[in-house]
Amino acid sequence: MRPLPIDQGTVLIIGAAQGMGRELARLLARRVRTLVLVDRQAQALEPLRDELLLNYPTLGVLVESCDVCEPQQVDTLLSSLDAQFVRVDVLVNNAAEGAPGLYAQEDWARVEAMLRANVWVPALLTHRLLGPMLERGRGGILNIGSGAAQLILPGSATFAASQRFLDGFTEALRLEVEGRGVTVTRVAPGPLWLEGAEDDAATAPFFPLSLERCAREALAGFERGEALVYPGLGHRWVMRLMPLLPRSLKRSLGRMALRGLQREQLRLPRQAPPMLQLPGEPSPM
DSSP states (O other), X not given: OOOOTTTTSEEEEESOSSHHHHHXXXXXXXXXXXXXXXXXXXXXXXXXXXXXXXXXXXXXXXXXXXOTTSHHHHHHHHHHHHHTTOOOSEEEEOOOOOOOOOGGGSOHHHHHHHHIIIIIHHHHHHXXXXXXXXXXXXXXXXXXXXXXXXXXXXXXXXHHHHHHHHHHHHHHHHHHHTTTTEEEEEEOOOOEEOTTOOOOTTTOOSSOOBHHHHHHHHHHHHHTTOSEEOOSHHHHHHHHHGGGXXXXXXXXXXXXXHHHHHHHHHSOXXXXXXXXXXXXXXXXX
């Protein structure tokens, strides 16, 4: 396989204002020629752009406002890049959204928005950008997903199902482009600590992992051409064991999780811990 077009290439990052998108931008800034940072609100990207240009004055940074869940805005974004003669070498699909809740109680607009962000967006952007990569014989698709694809998760039915789509989509796509100079990788983290998280044992992830380390492991796996990256040693071993468990045991674990969710719902409403990021859920674009 040819080297990935990261060094001195152009990387397009969806959902770059916070979370994994921002951390990947910081890591890539020292190596690429141009970063295209995309978020719903361009002003949310300005602090990151200023930080990157301060540290890497020769870096090209394009800030683009785009709600990638809207097809017309995607067309406008890609047309703008074409007009600026920007050729995307690597696409980072980092648009995932997720929130816990029993499916029958979910607002349909929220369910539809989650499906658009987690299924429709990576499918559309990959379809638009993969062809030119194949024509050039070099490129990469980095899909940021979640370990939830391996689990039976009551209270996260839509999110888990959307992650299974991303799993199957990435695996099939890899075979379609095999030997053609394009690498396709899925990253499936567990819960992550955000910046400034308090040391609270009640809300801490079982295998704590910082966003910065998660981004480093994601990028390293992508450069090695791996199909699937599970960041964090503990999380990686658990995820590798999950396919070996009988489905009946997975259902039992799911029932335990459901009882915990139901007990939580009986309590007085309270705000979710702000610094705990759900599995594979970057901040909204």
